[in-house]
Amino acid sequence: MSHNNSRVKVEINNLKKYFPVKKGFLRKAVGHLKAVNDVSLRIKERETLGLVGESGCGKSTLGRTIIKLYAPTDGEVIFNNNGDSISVYDLGKKEMKKVRQNMQMIFQDPFSSLNERMTVMDNIIEPLVCNNIGNKKVRGDRAASLLKQVGLREGYLKRYPHSLSGGQRQRVGIARALSIKPKFVVADEPVSGLDVSVQAQILNLLKELQSEYKLTILFISHDLGVIRYIANRIAVMYTGKIVEIAKREKLLNSTKHPYTEALLSSVPKLGAKKDRIILEGTPPDPVELPEGCIFSSRCLYSQDICYNESPELTKQKGDHFVACHFSDSLDLRGIN
């Protein structure tokens, strides 16, 4: 276990998560769906790392595997738990339960993540109850104040999830994940169902918590405006791999990967039809990946080498990492 650089909160090394692909009557495994395919990342304490990428590219799976909601296929995650570097996958059940207090997830699908049979109050305080934190009053107070912080009045505590609107449920999910004051949160599309005003309120709340108790966030979202507002750095994922990662403005303005360029060009703009780079076709099959670069089949700039050799994620000027054979020579459009 490494004790270097105490400012790194989560260190992810060569993480892989494969799902077996079963076929036929006997459901025999005939291959693997490589949802997360060799990802290495460092997330610093108090940092928000934004994660963007095409639908189905593996963002949720990556988030879930990092906090061990899925068992990894390979790789390691080192978590800095109150100063101790802990290898998450080496922990037994009991130890993991303790560490889990500091790692929470805001789930993408609020409906299935809340317990239908419990009131909003009981849903929010469940992590506290599970870990024996506080008494009834402390828990109740925390639930009420959190609910208010996410823009819902106290009256909702007694309601059941099915009687809430989509965005109200999503906010209960956020309150629940934060109730235990975790140090690291994987927030999977946490504001996707919220109108922009409530969204602004939640984003500001997360920022406050970051300075209040050094919260570290992996923030998955498809809304690049939101990502720009909340994230310090942005990672772009494509078919199980990180293809570009850099500081926020760098990634948006000196874009270096052709997929990022296409993604940025598709951002819908208020009141204007955009000049989009429409990606033809679909991403490669994560069961049978191509030999060369995973983006080659849809890339506007691909050349022979791209179909034969897979580019590594390599460091460029100013902590800008890119996985593209031609990142030096291409002159790509950024957000402007």
Added chain:
Amino acid sequence: MSKNSDVVLEVNNLKIHFFTDEGTVKAVNGIDFYLEKGKTLGIIGESGCGKSVSAHSILRLIPSPPGKIVNGEIIYHDSSLNKDNGVVHIEQLNKKGKEIRNIRTNKIGIVFQEPMSSFCPHYTIGHQVAEAILIHNDELNKEQAHEKTVELLKQVGIPKAADRINDYPHQFSGGMRQRAMIAMALSCDPEILIADEPTTSLDVTVEAQILELLEDIQAERGMAIMLISHNLAVVSEVADWVAVMYLGKVMEKAPVGKIINNPLHPYTKGLISSIPKLEGELEELQPIKGIVPNPIDMPLGCPFAPRCERKVSDLCDKEVPAEIEIKPQHYARCFIYSEEVE
């Protein structure tokens, strides 16, 4: 809004209340809008303001008890009916009857806000979409339904659709489930599509593909779309008209360009200024101050008054402003403009 023969659905002074132990939740409290053939109505508004409840009521999917349509009309103009000029009063239909079931399977498709809850976890995605196709087309056999399923899933951009139809819902990513839901809603070639936040889990490239697909189908078949979305940029790209809701009421409605470029209602203005920008200086986001009033204990006057920074008089706290046409084709409920109009 001037009505014409292209109107396929009309909602007039609709009120839907939930009768709960704590009191009556006035989720939808007197709304009017209509949908036109080949046109898209965008609906935006505060979380919890009644968008989904309005949408569900069109297909009579409000759970009752506790919910009830307490007032108003939902009129569907069915061109295939000769009786009553094709006018169907949806609000009067038997919730479990043949007529509403026929409308649900053949006329009006819906994409629910939460795709996970609309798929059954125990059946494969392919099975569920094929089932929907078979209910609609009794002349198809199983094999043909299977083919159409693959075709539809391809259309919504599911890679290797022929293999992936054997997946169970939990094996799909959030955005893939959302797209499967869209495929299912489109499987009955609906005249009207109600899409409740259909692209919330989609990255922008796939979102663009889906929006384009919807526009193509709309152009081809004249489908009317009701698009509920909190993403104003998406709405601005695809909607013709926009209605802005707050606490169970439509506060402003107009053709999309007017809402985006020249919003009149203080609530709409607040919304537009809370959008995080992708260009220029990064400024702190300013959410609208305060919290939505309790829908059980509604303010007497304008529902937005307790949070409004532009209140003009005591009137705002005492009376609900009427909907007035402030500029041609631009309607709002706000006392700021009442003098200008008089």
